[in-house]
Amino acid sequence: xxxxxxxxxxxxxxxxxxxxxxxxxxxxxxxxxxxxxxxxxxxxxxxxxxxxxxxxxxxxxxxxxxxxxxxxxxxxxxxxxxxxxxxxxxxxxxxxxxxxxxxxxxxxxxxxxxxxxxxxxxxxxxxxxxxxxxxxxxxxxxxxx
Numbered sequence: 189x190x191x192x193x194x195x196x197x198x199x200x201x202x203x204x205x206x207x208x209x210x211x212x213x214x215x216x217x218x219x220x221x222x223x224x225x226x227x228x229x230x231x232x233x234x235x236x237x238x239x240x241x242x243x244x245x246x247x248x249x250x251x252x253x254x255x256x257x258x259x260x261x262x263x264x265x266x267x268x269x270x271x272x273x274x275x276x277x278x279x280x281x282x283x284x285x286x287x288x289x290x291x292x293x294x295x296x297x298x299x300x301x302x303x304x305x306x307x308x309x310x311x312x313x314x315x316x317x318x319x320x321x322x323x324x325x326x327x328x329x330x331x332x333x
Contacts (some may be wrong), residue, residue: 194222196234196278196285206294207265213293214262219278219285233257237277239287265295 199219221232273290
């Protein structure tokens, strides 16, 4: 097998970014090896490092779970995840990729009795039909102090 000295490709992150508070968010980091020809690249097992707001997180956040080789990161969504920036790097032995573009999740709140979702950080208007009457209301979101 030929060996090339190329860092893994810049990874990208995918997952559901608009997600209800209390649900599990799973983000996946994907990259490909460039240290082998294309037909062997799928056989190269990359490992991944995750960052939240630029800080490496595998050993410091107890509420996050990681898959084998750390390709997937999952956590229970809270409103506090709103402004976090998630990024990752891919590793092929001692070769390291550039860091991925960061992604942000958008925690959604649910009005349980109405089965409707809304942004937890913005007021929203809602029209409901109750006993053949339409009612307009505004849901005010209390901002943390």
